[in-house]
Amino acid sequence: MSASALPILRFDNLTLGYNRHPAVHHLRGEIAAGSLLAVVGPNGAGKSTLLKGIVGELRPIQGRIELMGLKRENIAYLAQQSTLDSSFPIVISDFVAMGLWAEFGAFRGFDYGARQRIEAAIAAVGLSGLENRPIGQLSGGQLQRARFARVILQDSPLVLLDEPYGAIDANTVRDLAMLVRRWNAEGRTVISVLHDFSHVRQEYPETLLLAREVVARGATADVLCEENQERARHLAEAQGDDADAPICHADITAQHHH
Amino acid sequence: MHLIDTLAAMPLISPFIEFGFMRRALAGCLALSLGATPIGVFLMLRRMSLAGDAISHAILPGAAIGYLFAGLSLSAMTIGGLVAGIAVALLAGGVARNSVIKEDTSLATFYLISLSAGVLIISMRGSNVDLLHVLFGSVLALDDAALLLLASFASLSIVAIAAGLRLIVLECCDPSYLARISRLSPLAHYGFMVLVVLNLIGGFHALGTLMAVGIMILPSAAARFWVGNIVPLLLVAVVIALTGSLIGLLLSYYVNLPAGPAIVLTLGGLYLLSMAVGPLGPLFSLLRPRWHFER
Numbered sequence: 001m002s003a004s005a006l007p008i009l010r011f012d013n014l015t016l017g018y019n020r021h022p023a024v025h026h027l028r029g030e031i032a033a034g035s036l037l038a039v040v041g042p043n044g045a046g047k048s049t050l051l052k053g054i055v056g057e058l059r060p061i062q063g064r065i066e067l068m069g070l071k072r073e074n075i076a077y078l079a080q081q082s083t084l085d086s087s088f089p090i091v092i093s094d095f096v097a098m099g100l101w102a103e104f105g106a107f108r109g110f111d112y113g114a115r116q117r118i119e120a121a122i123a124a125v126g127l128s129g130l131e132n133r134p135i136g137q138l139s140g141g142q143l144q145r146a147r148f149a150r151v152i153l154q155d156s157p158l159v160l161l162d163e164p165y166g167a168i169d170a171n172t173v174r175d176l177a178m179l180v181r182r183w184n185a186e187g188r189t190v191i192s193v194l195h196d197f198s199h200v201r202q203e204y205p206e207t208l209l210l211a212r213e214v215v216a217r218g219a220t221a222d223v224l225c226e227e228n229q230e231r232a233r234h235l236a237e238a239q240g241d242d243a244d245a246p247i248c249h250a251d252i253t254a255q256h257h258h
Numbered sequence: 259m260h261l262i263d264t265l266a267a268m269p270l271i272s273p274f275i276e277f278g279f280m281r282r283a284l285a286g287c288l289a290l291s292l293g294a295t296p297i298g299v300f301l302m303l304r305r306m307s308l309a310g311d312a313i314s315h316a317i318l319p320g321a322a323i324g325y326l327f328a329g330l331s332l333s334a335m336t337i338g339g340l341v342a343g344i345a346v347a348l349l350a351g352g353v354a355r356n357s358v359i360k361e362d363t364s365l366a367t368f369y370l371i372s373l374s375a376g377v378l379i380i381s382m383r384g385s386n387v388d389l390l391h392v393l394f395g396s397v398l399a400l401d402d403a404a405l406l407l408l409a410s411f412a413s414l415s416i417v418a419i420a421a422g423l424r425l426i427v428l429e430c431c432d433p434s435y436l437a438r439i440s441r442l443s444p445l446a447h448y449g450f451m452v453l454v455v456l457n458l459i460g461g462f463h464a465l466g467t468l469m470a471v472g473i474m475i476l477p478s479a480a481a482r483f484w485v486g487n488i489v490p491l492l493l494v495a496v497v498i499a500l501t502g503s504l505i506g507l508l509l510s511y512y513v514n515l516p517a518g519p520a521i522v523l524t525l526g527g528l529y530l531l532s533m534a535v536g537p538l539g540p541l542f543s544l545l546r547p548r549w550h551f552e553r
Binding site: 077091132 | 267305421422424425427430431432433434435438440441442485486487488491498515
């Protein structure tokens, strides 16, 4: 992250959670525009929760998230658990075209330029020739490619990917990771929740290690050191037992300091 | 004159030329096929086929209260049905979300309470003939007012689907994505439910409370065996609904069957036929070699 880059996101003492039980505590700081950031951490560390907070699906219990220079509905977000009904009878090109919603809305017809962009997005994810195939006939990897094509058309300055490579073969991961690199080269900010540390080391210059609170943040090599990982595991286990406890580790430490 | 004589001699057409009530029944079925069937396609795709059935029964007590005050009056029964249908459509969803009762049970309770209440209210004042009328409809006795009502609901539905196709499709196919990118998501959801209730009322007048859903769900399910894309699916479903209505009406005329059940049963036959010979049906997929590397 260059020091001169403007922030695209600012967390102000942010606490997020479900039913008033916090899942991520007291997050502070900024994410610079143009960052390529991996979010890692043990299960239940609050990684997905953080993305849901950023897109506004979850309201902060405390503090706030500021978006700089873009609207919530323009964030491109690939949810881990999507409500997508893959048995719905819609063909790939129509499915991908929904990425143009911000420009065309519910009612305007697609012009020639739009149709070309849809075609180009489908080509970019390697699904050319399958434009008229119903999404129900796609493999898991092909469907994920189609969802990436929809993200391309959303043309958002901020892309959030929640475990995008869940159950996907190596070829697809390689192709999609190349797309992510391209998005970042175009100046977009990409934040990905990931589990595969070797993939993170290879692809992501910056990493945020979460275990319900920030364990470490910065250059990937530094963040993913053995000591930090050990601390994250320790925190996750310590909080695992009373995962519903409304008081967080950070609060306790703060009290000790007083 | 010669042409009409020739047509009147053709058994598939002559009943509609000779008898006004057959022409009216056909016009009513045309309206239902164009309006209610496409709505039924989306109902099916949202896995709400049974919810549609429950809502159609819920219309009955509302229509029955209208009947109590005004007899077999089209407007009174329509308004009563509209109020009851929309109330139950909202309630059933709310109860399922907020209690220990799951949605299917919640729908079943509404359906049973509504049906029994409706039958009871009608019996308080009416005859068995009136009861048969509300349970099974009277597609062969559609008057001008009823036809106009069916035609306006159909027109409204067609315009709404044509204008809001992108919204309705995304609301069915990926609702949380729609909610994130557009503020129109509640409009898509509730607007669709209103269309469902309106078309069920239309179906109620023609086919009765027990079979109104028939012309919505059966052609939709049948069409699903033929095409895998939404717009062709809507068109095929409409064609199947029209075909079924026509055959059903002719059957009722020649074999002297009650028209409503004849139409719905014909649609059921077309559904079974589609399952057997449709390219996306179970038989076909057994015969077809599997694609490699694909699910």
